[in-house]
Amino acid sequence: MGEAAASTMELLWLTLPESRPGRELAWLAGMDRATVRAVAETPTGDPVATVERRFRRLTRRFVEAGALAWYRDIDTVAEPGTVDWVASLELCALVTGQASGLARRLGARQAVLTWGNDPRNPLYRLPPYRQALGRARGADLVVCLIEAAADHCLELGFRPEQLAVVLPPLDTERFHPPAQPVEEPVAAFVSPLATNKGIDRVLDAWSLVTAKVPDARLVVAGRGPLAPLVAERAEADPSIDFVGALPGDGVAELLRASAVFVTAPRPTRVWNEQFGLAYVEAMASGVPVVTTVCGTNHEAVLAPSIRVPDTVGDLAEGLVGFLGDPALRRRIAPELRRVVVERFERSQQLAALRAAFDAAG
Structure with a gap:
């Protein structure tokens, strides 16, 4: 030209x-x-x-x-x-x-x-x-x-x-912390409802979580082949809410209403996790991430968020650590946002x- x-x-x-x-x-x-x-x-x-x-x-x-x-x-x-x-x-x-x-x-x-x-x-x-x-x-x-x-x-x-x-x-204007810290023990899963993203693993871990944190709630947002499984578990367990797919603003609102963000990715023959935009969006919202070690997702999951081994027990333990300690969540929220804004603004x-x-x- x-x-x-x-x-x-x-x-x-x-x-x-x-x-x-x-x-x-x-x-x-x-x-x-x-x-x-x-x-x-x-x-x-x-x-x-x-x-x-x-x-x-x-x-x-x-x-x-x-x-x-x-x-x-x-x-x-x-x-x-x-x-x-x-x-x-x-x-x-x-x-x-x-x-x-x-x-x-x-x-x-x-x-x-x-x-x-x-x-x-x-x-x-x-x-x-x-x-x-x-x-x-x-x-x-x-x-x-x-x-x-x-x-x-x-x-x-x-x-x-x-x-x-x-x-x-990272859109730091859309994804920002709530005006007041979230005190309720609410975990959010926002990802495709597929085996490689681990919603089945999260659901299996959830009964261990509620045994330790009885008032904990899990909100699942997304669409995919495992949606019937999520709907079935939500029907049987009042601590699980299935809200379907959300637009970008809806995701941001859910994150601001959550105490922790969770996924449990696992590799397939042709895929492993490369990054995970939802992780940095959660952290920008002041929400800690608990996820499994997979591929190169360490590039997105920055401390004080955590990656755990791909087991139901480790996943549940990581969730309980944050859900059961609102004082810890309040203390680390500014650092969660700082590390991702500094790197991805x-x-x-x-x-x-x-x-x-x-x-x-």
Whole structure:
């Protein structure tokens, strides 16, 4: 693009299926002097214009299956010379392979955002993923959203000069502590209701928790294949409330009404936990996190929050430690917020994101 556009960036984002609003696309749109359009099946809910195109998908049967989807009629989404950057999420997603070819046709640069943390993931051996990864290696910029992703990329053969580590921007205005500390022993689970996120483990631990803290309550928010299990347990146990999926503001309100945040992730053959935005959102709300050790979630779960071994007993013990001690919760709440604001505050990370694009351009 010409001199008139030297200070303004035009970016085209290829959206993955089931992308959640308020994440990578919203962060790109929040950069200074950036105009972002999204290619998607339907509007994402983010503050950007949408170019609607249909997906083709090979499967929906496993975690990360959205990476095995690609767009039809992708060549007609923009005219040559109208876009500075074509960007997508994840190194091995088929849309990243499409982004590579589209960037060349449009005379644009290519950027890939990644949370990847496991170069030995067996998905990399599948031909479609392997081909997309090969194309991603030609990207002008790879934005690593966790520190582990930079090591991951280097192990996969990317060049150091392609990489920029930019941590996830945290909306500290939406996620903030309540006016008064929460005295009631309320635990919140806000995550997909799937085995890999551990809602079944949390439910199994809950009877041990209420044996020690009889007035404890568990509020479960989310959707997923284990929703019937959650509904059944909530029907049988009055200390469990199942509230279904919540919008962003609803999540923030639930966190401010909670004493502790809990999940229990466990790895699968093709997935382990990379970060966990909900952890830093909880901590920004002054809420301690209890979760299991999984993948690289230590990058999000900062002390005085805790990670415990993946057992029902350890999970229950961690929950009881916080739920049964309101004085401890009051004491650590300011530190919980301080450590995540210092590291992830939105404006500083958006500035770093823009600087990464400027340096690569």
